[in-house]
Amino acid sequence: AALTVRFLTRRFIGEYGDMEFIYSHNLTVDGREILLHIWDVPNSQVREDGSSEEKRIQWADSFVLVYSICDRASFNILPLKIQFIKAAKEGQSQEKVPIVIVGNKRDLHHQRVVSSEEGRLLALSLDCGFYEVSAAE
Numbered sequence: 001a002a003l004t005v006r007f008l009t010r011r012f013i014g015e016y017g018d019m020e021f022i023y024s025h026n027l028t029v030d031g032r033e034i035l036l037h038i039w040d041v042p043n044s045q046v047r048e049d050g051s052s053e054e055k056r057i058q059w060a061d062s063f064v065l066v067y068s069i070c071d072r073a074s075f076n077i078l079p080l081k082i083q084f085i086k087a088a089k090e091g092q093s094q095e096k097v098p099i100v101i102v103g104n105k106r107d108l109h110h111q112r113v114v115s116s117e118e119g120r121l122l123a124l125s126l127d128c129g130f131y132e133v134s135a136a137e
């Protein structure tokens with residue numbers, strides 16, 4: 001949620017509840033106006049039944065999966081999530097689904113437990129984009 005709000009408002013708010021939200025935002029890319037709908041789902045809500053997750057996957061055109069560089073568990077669940085997304089989306093068509101892996105909390109490097117190299121290698125092995133960011137900065 002912090003990363004989404006930072007992207008949409010340019011402000012950082014450190015604490016969020018455990019709720020999912022759908023945000024809408026207009027953005028100009030290459031001179032074209034684009035309407036984004038962002039379905040922001042906290043990790044704690046993803047462990048529910050598979051039908052809700054399937055609904056989210058079918059709804060979306062692309063995916064940004066965010067993990068904390070300070071939380072190994074949030075990183076370790078990514079391969080399974082990406083396989084689930086690819087099976088659901090690419091099984092219907094031959095088009096590659098856009099997926100980006102984002103390591104957040106780069107500013108907390110002193111608490112890092114997942115290296116940048118691990119993130120890059122995972123993204124490379126799963127044919128995803130990769131970035132490391134700090135929502136706080």
